[in-house]
Amino acid sequence: MKIIIPMAGRGTRLRPHTLTVPKPLIPIAGKPIVHRLVEDIVKVCGQKVTEIAFIIGADFGEAVEKQLLQIADSVGAKGAICYQTEKLGTAHALLCAKDYFNGNVVVAFADTLFKADFTLDSNAEAIIWTQKVEDPSAFGVVKIDGNGYITDFVEKPKTFVSDLAIIGIYYFKDGAVLRDEMQYLIDNDIKDRGEYQITDALENMKSKGVKFQPGQVSEWLDCGNKDATVHTNQRYLEYIQDQQLVDESAKIVNSVIIPPVYIGQNVEIHNSVLGPHVSIGGNSKVLNTVIKNSIVQDASEIVDANMANSMIGSHVSYKGKAADASIGDYNQLKE
Structure with missing residues (x-):
């Protein structure tokens, strides 16, 4: 075949x-x-x-x-x-x-x-x-x-x-x-x-x-488009929720994870609430933030945010926003 x-x-x-x-x-x-x-x-x-x-x-x-x-x-x-x-x-x-x-x-x-x-x-x-x-x-x-x-x-x-x-x-x-x-x-x-x-x-x-x-x-x-992709991420997390979705290298401190959630390699989560239906790419950091039904790609940093139905690219710095967001790679957004 x-x-x-x-x-x-x-x-x-x-x-x-x-x-x-x-x-x-x-x-x-x-x-x-x-x-x-x-x-x-x-x-x-x-x-x-x-x-x-x-x-x-x-x-x-x-x-x-x-x-x-x-x-x-x-x-x-x-x-x-x-x-x-x-x-x-x-x-x-x-x-x-x-x-x-x-x-x-x-x-x-x-x-x-x-x-x-x-x-x-x-x-x-x-x-x-x-x-x-x-x-x-x-x-x-x-x-x-x-x-x-x-x-x-x-x-x-x-x-x-x-x-x-x-x-x-x-x-x-x-x-x-x-x-x-x-x-x-x-x-x-x-x-x-x-x-x-x-x-x-x-x-x-x-x-x-x-x-x-x-x-x-x-x-x-x-x-x-963004909304369709976020929905597809949600459905896939539901399909595979019986698998190991949180990498062993992830550092999760004083945070709540509401499954299904995918957390990649070397991710740091501090004082935050994630889920349900959230994917966080490798080497990203989430601090003092609430995220649900969203995708965050690799090496991004989310701080003091309240985020839903969002899609965040790689190498993004996002601080202090409550939003339904779609942000491409290598962008910075601060309140």
């Missing part, structure tokens, strides 16, 4: 946090979004994942590439870095990793996380993972026939056709079939709204007899 993860986008809706870090590397409960995604896919695959190809921007840098290769290694797979130099649509992005489209392949866009209670059926020709949504008009959706197969892909329907939204994770028994259909789009300059789209390739596959099955997840979690 191979996993292909396109993640070259800059995540503009999550600024200022993505000005210095690619969105898939923003931490959720102590691990980058893309790391959580990889672990969750591996859990449902039902077979060994041998390779993971990450499609990134050429300007992401050596440190990001090294981190991604370490993520692949952590699940026993070989990592590969592929570069996307132009933003010409989802099909074009995936073809930047065309050498990895053979055999069993999972494609997962790195801006979504999920929880699922099934094992992937690798004998299926193709699976598109979905989730029921209240407002289908904001998503691509699928229609299903009486035999449980997908009959139509509809992008952002103006009238109701289905409430099963495509979450951006796909399985293909033979990845080469998808690769060839995406290449056909580019060779024949077939675009939708000015870009080469994976949905057009899927339509071509379906018209040639490929049977698509829906794989419905139990929960679909978004990291598109």
Whole structure:
């Protein structure tokens, strides 16, 4: 099994946090979004994942590439870095990793996380993972026939056709079939709204007899903006609260911790109340502060604050504020 993860986008809706870090590397409960995604896919695959190809921007840098290769290694797979130099649509992005489209392949866009209670059926020709949504008009959706197969892909329907939204994770028994259909789009300059789209390739596959099955997840979690990311952090802390979430090196003095809370390496907490649903990154300090339902990244210092529903970057100095805040890396805010 191979996993292909396109993640070259800059995540503009999550600024200022993505000005210095690619969105898939923003931490959720102590691990980058893309790391959580990889672990969750591996859990449902039902077979060994041998390779993971990450499609990134050429300007992401050596440190990001090294981190991604370490993520692949952590699940026993070989990592590969592929570069996307132009933003010409989802099909074009995936073809930047065309050498990895053979055999069993999972494609997962790195801006979504999920929880699922099934094992992937690798004998299926193709699976598109979905989730029921209240407002289908904001998503691509699928229609299903009486035999449980997908009959139509509809992008952002103006009238109701289905409430099963495509979450951006796909399985293909033979990845080469998808690769060839995406290449056909580019060779024949077939675009939708000015870009080469994976949905057009899927339509071509379906018209040639490929049977698509829906794989419905139990929960679909978004990291598109600050509020959504804080909510996803909350849900992940609830999922993993039976794990050891407070690092042994953390120094907690005269403070109250209301679980679930993640506290990273060498964190210092003094005279404070944390939780529930708080993640504190490594080497951060929290003094005389109340924090709930928030993310604080690495090497930041929070003093005399009362904080909720907030997202604080790395190397931030934040003092004396009561707020719902979103502060990027290397900033200072004092009352």
